[in-house]
Amino acid sequence: MNSRRLWKAIAGCIAILTATLSFSVVAELNNVVAELNNAEAMNEAGRQRMLSQRMAKAWLMLGMDVNTVAAAKELDASVARFEKNFLDLQDFASTPQVEKALMDVSKVWQQYRLNVMSKPSKDQAVQVIEESNRLLEASEELVKAIEVHTNIQAAKLVNLSGRQRMLSQRIAKLYMAQTWGIQRATLDKEMGMAVNEFEQALNALQKSSMNTAAINKQLKKVDGQWRFSKAGFKMEKSGTHVPTVISVTTESILKKMDKLTGEYADAMVQQVATR
Numbered sequence: 001m002n003s004r005r006l007w008k009a010i011a012g013c014i015a016i017l018t019a020t021l022s023f024s025v026v027a028e029l030n031n032v033v034a035e036l037n038n039a040e041a042m043n044e045a046g047r048q049r050m051l052s053q054r055m056a057k058a059w060l061m062l063g064m065d066v067n068t069v070a071a072a073k074e075l076d077a078s079v080a081r082f083e084k085n086f087l088d089l090q091d092f093a094s095t096p097q098v099e100k101a102l103m104d105v106s107k108v109w110q111q112y113r114l115n116v117m118s119k120p121s122k123d124q125a126v127q128v129i130e131e132s133n134r135l136l137e138a139s140e141e142l143v144k145a146i147e148v149h150t151n152i153q154a155a156k157l158v159n160l161s162g163r164q165r166m167l168s169q170r171i172a173k174l175y176m177a178q179t180w181g182i183q184r185a186t187l188d189k190e191m192g193m194a195v196n197e198f199e200q201a202l203n204a205l206q207k208s209s210m211n212t213a214a215i216n217k218q219l220k221k222v223d224g225q226w227r228f229s230k231a232g233f234k235m236e237k238s239g240t241h242v243p244t245v246i247s248v249t250t251e252s253i254l255k256k257m258d259k260l261t262g263e264y265a266d267a268m269v270q271q272v273a274t275r
Helices: 003-018 023-064 070-090 096-116 124-149 153-180 187-206 214-237 243-274
Strands: none
Touching: 003 096, 023 070, 023 096, 023 153, 023 243, 070 096, 096 124, 124 153, 124 187, 153 187, 153 214, 187 214, 214 243
């Protein structure tokens, strides 16, 4: 049972039992439900980081005329999902720190949303990239605020795995910018840092003692896809650009890491339920 269904099941039980259980018992059950909701909030806040990069990547692909049908769908879906998640997280806002982080996200999101929904142009690319970076930073602070609030070991794995989703899209975004010839002095450095961070985090996840056999199997698939992507990055250094290949491989990595993040969130739920 995933975290959402488990949360609903327990919430339903509480509604039935409230009339007969003592106040202290009901209060304790409500605390468990709140902590289960933390797992979902952690996952969705982490998804916001990924969406900040995914929108810019899709916008750049449209400007480059690369896989435009898929890119247009990705952009529209990402804008809608970010907005929905933001509203859901506003309802969650459990501490002053989380509320402040959400306000900071909102300030960046308002302008960024307008720009990524506009017709792509090379002249505007640097601005879109910079705004995507600012939205990423604000979303990162939101994740940290929720992680501190949860104070659960498994939350760190949800965060780490969720960042891999983001990095898959950040790497693709930076690759598209390089391929399009966007003049931004830090592009190569940012790309190198993102690649190194992804690789280090993947190694850390593979060594986690909380991994199940299914998680290890999925991580092995991600590792194989990652090696293939890195071969494409090396081709770029010799002047050969394969943006369609990179968009496909990073998309595959994203889907696998999204599934893994959900499994780590389920592990977080189990850790809450058994302590």
